Amino acid sequence: QDKISVRMDFAPWGIQAGMHLAEVKGWFKEANLVVDVQDGRGSGNTLQLVNAGQVDVGQIQLGLLAQARENGATVKSFAGFDRRTDLVVLVDKDSPIRKVQDFKGKNLVVFAASPWAPLIDLWLKQGGLDRTTVTVSFVDPAALWGTYTAKRADGLMSTIGSALPVAEKPRPSHGVLAEDAGIAFPSYGLIATEATLKTKADALKRLVATQQKAWAFMRDGGIDEGVEAMLKQRPDARLDRAVQREQIKITIDFFDTPATKGKPIGWQAEEDWKKHVDMMLAAGALKAPAKTSDLYTNDLIQ
Amino acid sequence: MVACVEIRAAGKTYSSARGPVVALADVSMDVAEGEFFSLLGPSGCGKSTLLKCIAGLEGTSTGAIRVRGQGLAGPPKGLGMVFQRDVLLDWRTILENVLITAEFQGLPKAEMTVRARALLERFGLGAFQDRHPWELSGGMRQRASICRALLCEPEILLMDEPFGALDAMTRDDLNVELTRIWQSARRTVVFVTHSIAEAVFLSDRVAMMSPGPGRIVEIVPIDLPRPRLLSIRETPEFARHVAHIRGLFAALGIVKE
Amino acid sequence: MVACVEIRAAGKTYSSARGPVVALADVSMDVAEGEFFSLLGPSGCGKSTLLKCIAGLEGTSTGAIRVRGQGLAGPPKGLGMVFQRDVLLDWRTILENVLITAEFQGLPKAEMTVRARALLERFGLGAFQDRHPWELSGGMRQRASICRALLCEPEILLMDEPFGALDAMTRDDLNVELTRIWQSARRTVVFVTHSIAEAVFLSDRVAMMSPGPGRIVEIVPIDLPRPRLLSIRETPEFARHVAHIRGLFAALGIVKE
Amino acid sequence: MMGLWSGSAGLRSTLAVLIGVVLLWEAAVWLLAPPPIILPPPSRIWVDFIEAPSYFLRNSWYTLSTTLVGFVLSVVLGVGLAVAIVNSRLAERIIYTLLVALNSLPKVALAPLFVIWMGTGIEPKIAIAVMLAIFSIVVDTVLGLRSVDPDAIALARVNHASPLKILVKIRFPNALPSLFVGMKVAISFALVGAIVGEFVAGSAGLGFVILVAQGQFDTSRVFVALVLLGLLGTILFYIVEAIERLVLPWHVSQRAVERPGGH
Amino acid sequence: MMGLWSGSAGLRSTLAVLIGVVLLWEAAVWLLAPPPIILPPPSRIWVDFIEAPSYFLRNSWYTLSTTLVGFVLSVVLGVGLAVAIVNSRLAERIIYTLLVALNSLPKVALAPLFVIWMGTGIEPKIAIAVMLAIFSIVVDTVLGLRSVDPDAIALARVNHASPLKILVKIRFPNALPSLFVGMKVAISFALVGAIVGEFVAGSAGLGFVILVAQGQFDTSRVFVALVLLGLLGTILFYIVEAIERLVLPWHVSQRAVERPGGH
Numbered sequence A: 001q002d003k004i005s006v007r008m009d010f011a012p013w014g015i016q017a018g019m020h021l022a023e024v025k026g027w028f029k030e031a032n033l034v035v036d037v038q039d040g041r042g043s044g045n046t047l048q049l050v051n052a053g054q055v056d057v058g059q060i061q062l063g064l065l066a067q068a069r070e071n072g073a074t075v076k077s078f079a080g081f082d083r084r085t086d087l088v089v090l091v092d093k094d095s096p097i098r099k100v101q102d103f104k105g106k107n108l109v110v111f112a113a114s115p116w117a118p119l120i121d122l123w124l125k126q127g128g129l130d131r132t133t134v135t136v137s138f139v140d141p142a143a144l145w146g147t148y149t150a151k152r153a154d155g156l157m158s159t160i161g162s163a164l165p166v167a168e169k170p171r172p173s174h175g176v177l178a179e180d181a182g183i184a185f186p187s188y189g190l191i192a193t194e195a196t197l198k199t200k201a202d203a204l205k206r207l208v209a210t211q212q213k214a215w216a217f218m219r220d221g222g223i224d225e226g227v228e229a230m231l232k233q234r235p236d237a238r239l240d241r242a243v244q245r246e247q248i249k250i251t252i253d254f255f256d257t258p259a260t261k262g263k264p265i266g267w268q269a270e271e272d273w274k275k276h277v278d279m280m281l282a283a284g285a286l287k288a289p290a291k292t293s294d295l296y297t298n299d300l301i302q
Numbered sequence B, C: 001m002v003a004c005v006e007i008r009a010a011g012k013t014y015s016s017a018r019g020p021v022v023a024l025a026d027v028s029m030d031v032a033e034g035e036f037f038s039l040l041g042p043s044g045c046g047k048s049t050l051l052k053c054i055a056g057l058e059g060t061s062t063g064a065i066r067v068r069g070q071g072l073a074g075p076p077k078g079l080g081m082v083f084q085r086d087v088l089l090d091w092r093t094i095l096e097n098v099l100i101t102a103e104f105q106g107l108p109k110a111e112m113t114v115r116a117r118a119l120l121e122r123f124g125l126g127a128f129q130d131r132h133p134w135e136l137s138g139g140m141r142q143r144a145s146i147c148r149a150l151l152c153e154p155e156i157l158l159m160d161e162p163f164g165a166l167d168a169m170t171r172d173d174l175n176v177e178l179t180r181i182w183q184s185a186r187r188t189v190v191f192v193t194h195s196i197a198e199a200v201f202l203s204d205r206v207a208m209m210s211p212g213p214g215r216i217v218e219i220v221p222i223d224l225p226r227p228r229l230l231s232i233r234e235t236p237e238f239a240r241h242v243a244h245i246r247g248l249f250a251a252l253g254i255v256k257e
Numbered sequence D, E: 001m002m003g004l005w006s007g008s009a010g011l012r013s014t015l016a017v018l019i020g021v022v023l024l025w026e027a028a029v030w031l032l033a034p035p036p037i038i039l040p041p042p043s044r045i046w047v048d049f050i051e052a053p054s055y056f057l058r059n060s061w062y063t064l065s066t067t068l069v070g071f072v073l074s075v076v077l078g079v080g081l082a083v084a085i086v087n088s089r090l091a092e093r094i095i096y097t098l099l100v101a102l103n104s105l106p107k108v109a110l111a112p113l114f115v116i117w118m119g120t121g122i123e124p125k126i127a128i129a130v131m132l133a134i135f136s137i138v139v140d141t142v143l144g145l146r147s148v149d150p151d152a153i154a155l156a157r158v159n160h161a162s163p164l165k166i167l168v169k170i171r172f173p174n175a176l177p178s179l180f181v182g183m184k185v186a187i188s189f190a191l192v193g194a195i196v197g198e199f200v201a202g203s204a205g206l207g208f209v210i211l212v213a214q215g216q217f218d219t220s221r222v223f224v225a226l227v228l229l230g231l232l233g234t235i236l237f238y239i240v241e242a243i244e245r246l247v248l249p250w251h252v253s254q255r256a257v258e259r260p261g262g263h
């Protein structure tokens, strides 16, 4: 039996259903794994902890890896689920805003450590805008939603899977996807340090397999069981079933880019990562081009 | 004789964690307007307590005190007080310490400063007026606190062993000075001392208190003529008064030898 | 005569924000082993300063002080000191305040407690030993601080106006008590007082200090026979000594009348 | 007697204040009707608490124990450092400089480093609680140790008291009133430190409850935790004050309280 | 003279301590070689600073001004509250209870309320700085105002001093040493509060620099900001201490410092 600690990106939400479902269904046990699933405090924080060896595996936004590697981190991705860019700006459901240029004169909120932060200027540029024509306020993650639902901001910069279902009740919204403005940002997947990838390769392989099984199960009509698994595993969090279901659904919608069509769940395309690195360079978020082989591996995908 | 201070069956009990302490039991006496009245008595008999009660700083537990006909609910007007401890404020120079009574009473600053300097000079502290209290000797501190009480020319002056920390000679000197001040404006003075000779020299009347819960044992009128010079202390009348009071002390069983 | 305290050309200048203060200028004197030695002088002349220098609490600016042949680098052994202010610790009861010298010196607690109680009883504070300092009168506080200094039976006793806050009678009483204590164990005592009579009554020799920067003006041997009773104060020899010292004061220009 | 009476009167008026605040708050929410995601009414907070009291109490207990450990550690360490500072000019410079610099850093920013170094157990939380609480203990105790009547030190020196005895019998009792001020400030900050620690790492405690609830936009649960924190802080503060009253009956500041008004 | 000398000696030894820390740190990083994402060496931090000094200084300036405004406000407000507490039992209960409860809440958890009520300008930052700083001012000042020699109050009463004069001429000067302790603690916390405020909302200041750098795993930039914060905090603390020395030459704690050792 192999023990693995896996740290999530954040407080419980749909993207974490894969882990909880595998636990509830007994698929970890079948794979001879004992998995300790921890809630997180943000993708960046989880990345730091994985890098420091405090946990084995992190489930985070993979688009953070390039900058982390540039600053000396030794983590890389070994499975990517949300391979499509899911960065989004939420606006009122009935708002006519659809494209970047429609944001002229609006104000947006985002948190300073968000993956959005370094990409904002590039994104605005695609619509011929800049910080003088659009007001961007940086607030604490905890204050983000309050600000948006109190209508102190026109738009909320987040990820579509996590944010859109949550907005449904307090401020029904639709999303303007960053993807449409050429932002390429691989989203949720699993990371580990290069050392862990070597020493625990076999266990991690089995972990990936359980996740492929879980996500395939949910994609093929098992969403409700995913939701129930989350509620069972996180009884104190008072999760809302409808929100979870929607979050899982959107997550699955963002699984595939054109380059990964037909490939196994978790398998990542060189082309997607290349586009991402180029985009990061254009945004000035990277000083030098990153080697894509430092960022991901498909070695553990079956 | 117009009574300035009237004390009727006044008693004072301090409540305290270790049980109550009876400091005064049934004190009755009058101090006339313009009188120099001294309180003598063994240590711990309640002299300071009585003075604080007259000043309206402590309430009496029983009985009543009236000052110029008014019952007390706090310090009466026109009062000056010299405390047994000098109570100088560390953050003020000596001059500023003296001036504080004027500041409290809202008197004109410039004028009072001139007065304060003159007073300090007269009390031998001229060279020390810009120093801080901790740079002074014990006797100097005590003199500064006397200047502070005198500054505003109070009509009633309560003095609690004001010359206790002074050498015999400085003390004589200030006794003379005090008589002069008292005579020039005929203030009422209630004076606590532990020197029998000093009490006799200065006073119109001397009250003798008993130990334990304080009580007035006897009030001795001092009929020596005024103005009195220091040399009066060599006269037989003076010696008679001193001997009489000494006898009262002896009767209280204080001298044991 | 074996010298216990030798003072040679000692001077002391306090440095201070407002310029230096010369407190002692060129003091030379010896105190013999077992002698009762008094310091007299006008207020502010440097008596307390001299005592603190002997105690090793203040360094001299010039000259040297030796106690039992040793130069001073801090307080010498076997010293007891009564400060001019009573310096009682608010958080301790009177008994505990007295016991603190024993605690400092690491003496056995039980035994010293018995001694302390006896001392407090003798000084009229038996009923107050479990009270806190702020519940005592000024004279009671002073007596407590004397008990504290006596507790460990110091071989050299430095007393700075120990009886200043006591009434004449309690003072006489304690003068007698102090003579008894001194005679029974022949301690060396350096005693600061402002009562000429007290100095003459108690001392083997009395040193007279001048004002301004303190200097020794004259050292007067008191050749009255011992043991001395209080009644000795009525004798002409006693009066002669007092008059002589009074004359010294007058010569210093302190009495002005 | 007096002390007891004033204690229970104090309790009553404290409760009255708290109840007043709750009523005002409830009324304000009814009148202004802010979205519940921003500010829920007290009634709603109460309902949420009563739905899962054991959950909240269990996590309060966890936070409380971290707080107490952090508090005790910071008192012990802080008094030790203060003693060192008062005794040596060099120690003063080293300790003060490091402490001041450290205290100027926001613990939330350092917290990730703590977690990286110390993991996600109770250690980083205690460390953060100590770092927040210790400063006021040290600064206050230093003042107390220094503000000693020079004559009291002279008395000790004349009696050849060892530096340790001077410390224990003069300086320390003299510093107690100041130390208690430091402790009253520190107990609050130890609590905040424990919570900040839980924000960064941890899977128990009221800080964790807040985070989980924030993640679900469950504002009323956030407020249950905040109210519990406020209560916890208030109770701890008044416990320190009660101990102060017991330990320092001799100090003027306490005596003044015992006899108000004069007459 | 003396004061000046001890001042520059103090400065020198403080610098020596700081340089010592830097050298130790550099050596430790060379020996243990942690990845720079966890702990960069001082040399690397220096390089990062020197690459964009104006960026860091501009943001330091912003944080500094928030800190100073918050500090001044909390001194003014804190002393006012302390005066109210000392004068009225009722005020004591109300203010203390609210203040203690408020002080027990982690300001980060209140972030949503701050942003919604006060927006993302400088106001919420000042508010948080005040909330963190005011507590020690109040608690320390209360002790100082209460610890007055009862005879000094008696002196004032005999002279019919108004309560205001008693406050201004007796209680307040007597409380100054305590107030300065409170201020020394508060200046640090005002700085931390300003940073926390920048965490909560803002697009300038060292707190914002930290957040952005953390988001980009630029640990050495995080450390540039932390080092600047430490320096800022140390400088502010010693400025308060220098003012204390100027204002309180009369206090024992200061006198003791002036004449060390005795002989």
Ligand SMILES: Nc1ncnc2c1ncn2[C@@H]1O[C@H](COP(=O)(O)OP(=O)(O)OP(=O)(O)O)[C@@H](O)[C@H]1O
Pocket (backbone or CB within 6 Å): B134, B135, B136, B137, B138, B139, B140, B165, B166, B167, C014, C015, C016, C021, C022, C023, C041, C042, C043, C044, C045, C046, C047, C048, C049, C050, C084
């Ligand atoms: N700490 C100090 N700083 C500056 N000057 C001081 C200090 N202590 C004493 N002095 C000065 O030294 C001189 C002598 O003071 P000292 O206390 O020795 O006098 P004293 O003879 O004991 O007087 P008294 O009989 O009034 O107690 C005085 O002028 C006093 O102002």
Ligand SMILES: Nc1ncnc2c1ncn2[C@@H]1O[C@H](COP(=O)(O)OP(=O)(O)OP(=O)(O)O)[C@@H](O)[C@H]1O
Pocket (backbone or CB within 6 Å): B014, B015, B016, B021, B022, B023, B041, B042, B043, B044, B045, B046, B047, B048, B049, B050, B084, C134, C135, C136, C137, C138, C139, C140, C165, C166, C167
């Ligand atoms: N605050 C207090 N609390 C309790 N008891 C007190 C308090 N103040 C004074 N006493 C007690 O009251 C009695 C009288 O004290 P008081 O100070 O009036 O004496 P006194 O005559 O002035 O003595 P002394 O000549 O020694 O100054 C003493 O027994 C004392 O212990």
Ligand SMILES: Cc1ncc(C[n+]2csc(CCO)c2C)c(N)n1
Pocket (backbone or CB within 6 Å): A009, A010, A011, A012, A013, A043, A087, A114, A115, A116, A157, A158, A159, A162, A163, A166, D215, D216
């Ligand atoms: C760009 C981006 N925006 C928001 C989140 C945060 N997020 C993750 S889960 C969650 C709550 C959903 O219930 C929120 C707000 C993120 N990780 N990345």
Ligand SMILES: [Mg+2]
Pocket (backbone or CB within 6 Å): B047, B048, B049, B084, B160, C137, C138, C139
């Ligand atoms: Mg008295």
Ligand SMILES: [Mg+2]
Pocket (backbone or CB within 6 Å): B137, B138, B139, C047, C048, C049, C084, C160
């Ligand atoms: Mg003296």
